[in-house]
Amino acid sequence: MMTASSAGSATGLPYAHVSPGIWALTLALIGALLLFDYFFHVRKAHVPSLRESATWTAAYIGIALLFGVATVVWGRPGMGTEYFAGYITEKALSVDNVFVFxxxxxxxxxxxxxxxxxLLFGIVFSLVARIGLIFLGAALLERFSWVFYVFGFLLLMTAGHLLTPQTKEHENLVMRLAKRWLPTTEHYDGQRLFTRENGQWRMTPLMLVMIVIGATDVLFALDSIPAIFGLTQDTYVVVTATAFSLLGLRQLYFLVDHLLERLIYLSYGLAAILAFIGAKLILHALHENNLPFINDGAPVNVIEISTGTSLAVIAAILVVTVIASLTSEKGKAKAAVANLRQLATEYMDLDDAAFAHEREQLYARLVAAEQRVIGLDEALRKLIQDRADLKATLASAHARHAQLAGAGASGVP
Structure with a gap:
């Protein structure tokens, strides 16, 4: 079913000659998974439980792994290794997307x-945009070997950018431009994307946030696509690894929204991965060099990094990053603050007509979370971002609870 090009090699442009039928079946599988996600989970508005999120996150990862096994069994030699290296890299980068979400x-x-x-709209938009960029990148790489230099230096620049304090200013710019130039109502109208206000049709904030997430996904694709092309130039592998890394991202968002705050060293890990792949791309570009101002247009005899080595290095970086983050006191403190901030927001968003027991349970969790933050060392509490805003939100939550339930307010950290 899948056969490698006779001219392909680990050091050239190894395109797997996948039949149109296999392409059609693969795209149909991806489309079916997205439709299933919408009709069985998203169409009815609800907050997924921890169990639901964990179950479906595991299911999508399992599907991705089974597909990887299929590439090992029926694909060309080395195809499975390339797929797993690409999938792990794209999955790690997609976690950074969740921060932006x-x-x-x-x-x-x-x-x-x-x-x-x-989230589902963002995933679909990102998938379509990335597939388009993948085919564009594949066409460029096939015709112009110097594009490897461009991709390599782009990844090195991105790695350095991740280490700077302001890593999300482009997303903030997108939000500011969207709010300024797109006519939008001030309030949500259920799940409607458009509504009539003062006799005119206007976008709701729900539509606006979809546009912002879609635009930021395109910006992220400019980082992730060169990264996976640094591991394989097989278009089929690039498309499938990218697609399966995005599937299940919605469930992952609800599963690890607290855990993400604890991954305080994630940016360092991603920077190391991107720098490694960028260096690998530049070495490959030197090996395939035909630019006249480098070595008189002749290939440079440099070492090339195998895909197997890349997979091992990427996996090791992620393991070290996660362990270091989860065992860090700073990470634990950030998780406690994030949990408190979310509970305070949920309580303020709770409808006044909510059942008393529901309100009391949420308030009890809020008070417990607040006490955990108050118990932190002052050095860790100084790390709280937007501290004044958090204090104001907590004060409002306590005042509202006192008004609705007659309970006294507790301290504010």
Whole structure:
């Protein structure tokens, strides 16, 4: 079913000659998974439980792994290794997307029951945009070997950018431009994307946040596509690894939104991965060099890094990053603050007509989370971002609870 090009090699442009039928079946599988996600999970607005999120995250990862096994069994030699290296890299980079999703959702105060719809739209938009960029990148790499230099230096620049304090200013720019130039209502109208206001049709904030997430996904694709091309130039592998890394991202968002705050060294890990792949691309470009101002247009005799080595290095970097983050006291403190901030927001978003027991349970969790933050060392509490905003939100939550339930307010960290 899948046969390698006779001219392909590990050091050239190894395109797997996948039949149109296999392409059609693969794209149909991806489309079916997205439709299943919408009709069985997203269409009815709700906040997925931890169990639901964990189950479907595991299911999508399992599907991706089974597909990888299929590439090992029926693909050309080395195809499976390339797929797994690409999938792990893209999955790690997609986690950074989740950070941006959190920022955007918070900025637009998207009600949690509606967040699933926004996330699925972002995933679909990102997938379509990335497939387009993948075929464009493949065409460029096939015709111009110097593009490897461009991709390599782009990844090195991105790696350096991840280490700077301001890593998300382009997303903030997108949000500012969208809010300024797109006519939008001030309030949500259920799950509607458009509504009539003062006799005119206007976008709701739900539509606006979808546009912002879609635009930021395109920006992220400019980083992730060169990264996976640094591991394989097989278009089929690039498309499938990218697609399966995005599938299940919605469930992952709800599963690890607290855990993400604890991955304080994730940016360092991603920077190391991108720098490694960037260096690998530049070495490959030197090996295939035909630029006249480098070595008189002749290939440079440099070492090339195998895909197997790349897979091992990427996996090792991620393992070290996760372990270092989860065992860090700073990471634990950030998780506690993030949990407190979310509970305070959820309580303020709770409808006044909510059942008393539901309100009391949420408030009890809020108070417990607040006490955990108060118990932190002052050095760790100084790390709290937007501390004044958090204090104001907590004060409002306590005042509201006192008004609705007659309970006294507790301290504010």
């Amino acid at each position: 959190l920022v955007v959702m918070t900025s637009f105060r998207v009600p949690r029951p509606y967040q699933q719809k926004v």
